[in-house]
Amino acid sequence: MKLGIFTVLFGQKPFEEMLDYVASKGLEAVEIGTGGYPGDAHCNRKELLADESKRKAFLKAVESRGLIISALSCHANPLHPQKAISSEHDQTIRETIDLASKLGVPVVNTFSGCPGDSEDAKYPNWPVAPWPNDYQEILDWQWKNKVIPYWTEIAKYASERNVKIGLELHGGFSVHTPATLLRLREAAGEAIGANLDPSHMWWQGIDPVQAVHILGRAGAIHHFHAKDTSIDPINVNRYGLTDMQPYTNMLERAWQFRTVGFGHDLKTWADIISALRLVGYDYVVSIEHEDGLMSVEEGFTKAVQNLQQVLIREPLGEMWWV
Known part of the structure; x- marks a missing residue:
């Protein structure tokens, strides 16, 4: 495995200065934002798509x-x-898929998205309860008319360009659990897989180790984010896991994102890394930092230090003791 970083964390640094800083920390990979919610501070996709010399540079x-x-x-x-x-x-x-293909980058990460409740809707509607039956009807309509048709088309588009799609399992979107990811993968094809982020599993009450097993055994982990979550045992009883308070209200929130090792101990992270190796994932562990209690530099540095202790780097050898 290689240790990497989602570089939107350093969007204030020029591209090459950011690369120098990342390399100085001993990392081996960068995940680069090309637009959407993460922005495109380090990658002008239209410029790169139009100019081969700029892509080479x-x-x-x-x-x-x-x-x-x-x-x-x-x-x-x-x-x-x-x-x-x-x-x-x-x-x-689509343009990010095109650029990934031209650059030889194997994965494009994004969200599944979430539709509204009808063709006339103005805002997304994320059903999370099976009753009253209206919610089931909305969910069925969304998957039949929006989620499956769109991602079937995009999966084909990506496959034709030798690119895989890593959907981040994130609350608020149609694909947010291992089951919803596998449902879409079955309908749309194997180009669809997970950009698995344990932080979003923990706050939904899902054990990330089990999520790794469920998705990994299906060959459905295309990329992996390293981010932690802490759950406040008092606040969660007041607000529940679907706490709608802003992330900035950290003292009162039921849960919050933390840097690696500050939500769960390193044994837990070692179990996650071991599970990834067990199911055959041997790609990049990409740090994502969204810890409201630490500066960018400190949170990033501590994540690197903690993950360096548990990351399994070397190729598997023979079991000499067997």
Whole structure:
């Protein structure tokens, strides 16, 4: 496995300065934002798509520092009921797939998106209860008319360009659990897989180790994010796991994102890494930092230090004791 970083964390740094900083920390991979919610501070996708010489210079800047690009990321909502939004996000995803293909990057990360409750809807509607039956009807309509048709088309588009789609299992979107990811993968094809982020599993009450087993045994983990979550045992009883308070209200929230090792101990993270190896995932563990209690530099540095202790790097050898 290789240790990497989702570089939107350092969006304030120029591209090559960011690469120098990442390499100085001993990392081996970068995941680069190309638009959508993460922005495109380090990658002008339209410029790179139009100019082969600029693509070569872009790759040279990365590779000359001993790094690889693990994924291009354009987290967005291409199923948004407002056509102006969904069209822009769809274009971003397609252009990112095109760019990944031209750069030889194997994975594009994004969200599944979430539709509204009808063709006339203005905002996304995320059903999370089976009753009253209206919610089941909305969910069925969404998957039949929006989720499956769109992602079947995009999966074909990506496959034709030798690119895989890593959907981040994130609350608020149609694909947010191992089951919903596998449902879409079965309908749309194997180009669809997970950009698995344990932080979103924990707050939904899902054990990330089991999520790794469920998805990994199906060959459905295309990329992996390293981010932690802490759950406040008092606040969760007041607000529940679907706490709608802003992330900035950290003292009162039921849960919050933390850097690796500050929500769960390193034994837990060692179990996650071991599970990834067990199911055959031997790609990049990409750090994502969204810890409201730490600066960017400190949170990133501590995540690197903690993951360096548990990451399994070397290829498997023979079991000499058998």
